[in-house]
Amino acid sequence: MHVQPLAYLDHNFLESEEGRPIRILAEYLEPLRRFKAQDIQDTVVFFGSARIHSREAAELALEKMRQGFDPRAGGDLDTSLARGRKAVQWSRYYEEARELARLLTEWSLALDTAHHRFVVTSGGGPGIMEAANRGAFEAGGKTIGLNIRLPFEQGANRYITEGLQFEFHYFFMRKFWFAYLAKALVIFPGGFGTLDEMFEILTLMQTEKLAKQIQVVLYGSEYWDPILNFEPLEEWGAIKSGDINLIRRADSPAAAFEILKSHLTEHHLTPETLQEMKAPGIAKTRS
Numbered sequence: 001m002h003v004q005p006l007a008y009l010d011h012n013f014l015e016s017e018e019g020r021p022i023r024i025l026a027e028y029l030e031p032l033r034r035f036k037a038q039d040i041q042d043t044v045v046f047f048g049s050a051r052i053h054s055r056e057a058a059e060l061a062l063e064k065m066r067q068g069f070d071p072r073a074g075g076d077l078d079t080s081l082a083r084g085r086k087a088v089q090w091s092r093y094y095e096e097a098r099e100l101a102r103l104l105t106e107w108s109l110a111l112d113t114a115h116h117r118f119v120v121t122s123g124g125g126p127g128i129m130e131a132a133n134r135g136a137f138e139a140g141g142k143t144i145g146l147n148i149r150l151p152f153e154q155g156a157n158r159y160i161t162e163g164l165q166f167e168f169h170y171f172f173m174r175k176f177w178f179a180y181l182a183k184a185l186v187i188f189p190g191g192f193g194t195l196d197e198m199f200e201i202l203t204l205m206q207t208e209k210l211a212k213q214i215q216v217v218l219y220g221s222e223y224w225d226p227i228l229n230f231e232p233l234e235e236w237g238a239i240k241s242g243d244i245n246l247i248r249r250a251d252s253p254a255a256a257f258e259i260l261k262s263h264l265t266e267h268h269l270t271p272e273t274l275q276e277m278k279a280p281g282i283a284k285t286r287s
Contacts (some may be wrong), residue, residue, distance in 0.1 A: 031166055035181070038163060040114035042268070043181040045145060046097060046262065047197045047217075048128025048188030054098075058084070058091040064217060093188050093220060094131040099253040100186065100219075101135025101143075102258060110140050111269070116142050118183060118264055123147065123174075124165060129186045130157035136159075143243040146174050152200075175200055183268050184215040184260050189223040205246055206239070215263035216247045217256050 013019050043102075053061070062084035071193075090156035101120045108118040122129035124145025136143035137159040147158035148168050156165050168174040179201055187198045198218075204210050218224055233239045250256035 024170060024173060027048040027168055027170055028176070031177055034163055038142065038161075038257075039115045040119055040144070040164075040181065041113070041117050041181045042119070042265075043121040043184065044118045044184045045102065045121045045178050045182045046128060046132035046186050046188065047123070047190060047194045048093065048097060049130075049190035049194060050123075050125045050127035050129060052090050052094045052127045052131075052189065053087060054112075054131070055088065055091040062088055080264075091167075092127065092188070096219070096253050097128050097131035097186075097188050098135035098138075100256050101132045102139045103135075103253060103257045104140035105136040105141035107257070107261060108184070109139065118268075119144055121146065121178070121182070124156045124160060125215050126157055128190065130159060132186075133157055133159035146177055148174050176279060179204060182214055183212065183264055184217065185255060186219055186260070187224075188219045195202065202246060206243055213263070213267040215267075217259055218247050218249050219251070219256055221249055221251050231259045 008022075009033055011039060014022060053205070062081070065084045080119035087181050104118060104122055108116075111117055119142050122132040122133050122145040124133075129145070133143045133145060134157070137206060142161045142164060143159060144164045144166075145156050146168065147156050148171060156167075166174075168177075175197065178197065182201075185198070185201055187194060198216070200215065202216065205216075206215060218228070230239075230244050234244055248259050250259055
């Protein structure tokens with residue numbers, strides 16, 4: 001006689017359209033459980049391109065290109081070398097994200113608090129995400145990776161703390177966890193995904209849907225200035241005067257760290273905020 005499994009153990013049901021609310025709820029409750037278990041109070045989130053490599057990797061790839069180019073295979077050496085040199089130039093952002101994450105983590109580890117504060121968090125993949133996790137790992141701190149399962153995406157990087165690597169199916173639940181515990185964001189050079197994540201948080205801040213002070217740091221004027229010019233938004237009245245000040249700019253790890261340290265100290269290290277998390281992993285947000 002065939003025994004029907006319990007509904008919550010029935011894989012076919014859980015993967016069905018009717019099981020979608022359960023899957024969504026699981027992507028809220030399961031990370032919450034793990035954050036509590038690891039005593040995570042809040043985070044600083046690093047966004048940026050997955051296509052930026054470490055300086056070592058970029059230089060190695062350029063050298064292999066020089067030595068292994070075969071004109072019979074087609075393509076143009078000058079074009080390939082130009083791309084390789086650009087990758088080496090771009091690698092500075094990997095190294096600077098790594099350094100900033102190290103500085104931030106060393107500072108947070110020295111704080112006299114009951115929980116893990118301002119834990120470096122990324123999307124969990126390669127590029128800037130790996131750099132941020134790597135810098136925090138090298139400083140000896142915990143570090144979080146909120147990955148998304150996609151058919152063409154690389155797997156999680158190896159610097160994420162055991163038990164703090166998450167795999168999401170739903171983009172909106174992943175974005176929820178980026179915002180829920182964040183006390184600051186650092187936006188390194190990136191593409192559509194980076195811009196999407198940044199504007200999502202800026203919209204929540206502008207519309208006062210976040211009950212906490214979040215500092216947004218836009219890192220790398222050389223990259224961002226030709227891409228983002230917010231002044232016309234204010235001139236045309238699309239945003240109110242002062243909304244541009246939601247974003248601070250930085251061009252070195254030291255400058256970005258000072259912005260973050262000042263904000264986090266002023267807004268999140270008062271006696272009240274040090275005691276606000278009776279249950280670690282639960283942040284204050286608007287209902």
